[in-house]
Amino acid sequence: MRKPIFIGLLCSVGAGVYGLYHYQQSHEREIQQLEAEAAAIRQTVTPLKFRITSSGDEGTTVEIHLYDLLGNDIAHWEETVPGREPTFGFAVDPLAPKQHLAFPVKLYSETVAPYQGIDLTAHYAAGDGYPRIFDHSPYDATPTARAQLIERFAAIRQGKLNGQAFGNDLYAPSFHGFRVGRIYAIEFHPYTGTPNLRETE
Numbered sequence: 001m002r003k004p005i006f007i008g009l010l011c012s013v014g015a016g017v018y019g020l021y022h023y024q025q026s027h028e029r030e031i032q033q034l035e036a037e038a039a040a041i042r043q044t045v046t047p048l049k050f051r052i053t054s055s056g057d058e059g060t061t062v063e064i065h066l067y068d069l070l071g072n073d074i075a076h077w078e079e080t081v082p083g084r085e086p087t088f089g090f091a092v093d094p095l096a097p098k099q100h101l102a103f104p105v106k107l108y109s110e111t112v113a114p115y116q117g118i119d120l121t122a123h124y125a126a127g128d129g130y131p132r133i134f135d136h137s138p139y140d141a142t143p144t145a146r147a148q149l150i151e152r153f154a155a156i157r158q159g160k161l162n163g164q165a166f167g168n169d170l171y172a173p174s175f176h177g178f179r180v181g182r183i184y185a186i187e188f189h190p191y192t193g194t195p196n197l198r199e200t201e
Contacts, residue, residue, distance in 0.1 A: 044187040045069060047133045048088060048104050049200065051183045053078065060086050062107065066124050068135035075123040075132075083109030088186060089117065091156045092193050100193035101149075103131060103156050104186075121157050129154055 051063040060083060065076040089106040104124075108117030124132045130146055131153045139149040178184065185200040 044189055044196070045102075046071070046185050046187050047102060048186045049183055050086075050088070050186075052086070052178055052180045055084055055180055058082075060084055060109065062086050064107070064120070064123075066104065066120075066133060068133055070136045072135070074135070077123065079107055079118050081107055081109050081112060081118060083111035085110045088120075089114050090186075090188070090195055092195075093152055093156065094193060098191050100188075100190050101134070101152075102188040102190075102193075102195060103133070103153065105156065121153075125153070125157075 047067055049065045049067070052060060053063050054061045059080045061078055061080045063076070063078050066074050068074050086107060086109050088104055089108060091103045091105045093101045093103065095101060104120045106114050106117035107120060108114050121131075126132050129150045130140070131149065134140060134149060139145045183200050185198055187196045187198060188194075189196070
């Protein structure tokens with residue numbers, strides 16, 4: 001009778017070890033997933049930097065630089081907008097709950113309404129209509145993905161998101177009291193879909 005009992009005990013111990021192993025594996029996967037999400041939340045891209053070169057009664061002159069996902073400067077130029085508080089409007093396209101794309105759309109101010117603002121999209125539209133700020137991204141990897149992003153970008157340039165007109169509903173990082181000559185970067189969090197402004201070099 002002892003042999004069956006011993007075998008039963010071995011089976012019980014084996015089942016316990018097997019269950020513990022799979023529990024640890026599952027726990028490790030959960031930790032890895034949480035770490036990946038935390039890293040995604042911290043991840044930012046910087047599609048735009050600007051510098052105020054002058055500001056006065058005739059308006060504010062802004063030097064603008066646009067960047068792709070590798071940080072290459074793909075376009076830079078100057079614009080003068082009436083007023084003293086220039087604002088960059090972004091159209092944020094929610095592809096999925098945790099995946100957002102940000103498109104610099106307008107430059108306006110406290111005296112210029114967003115819909116009357118200076119268009120920025122023409123400065124990073126490629127010949128086929130692809131938004132060059134997403135060069136070196138998965139959307140640039142295949143003809144199908146590229147065509148889909150071209151279509152979404154075309155809708156945004158027409159003032160629409162997902163088939164719905166967004167009009168003046170632009171996301172804009174809040175900033176005041178900028179200093180002439182300083183360089184500012186507008187960072188974007190693809191995970192949360194929110195822009196952020198910081199002073200940089």
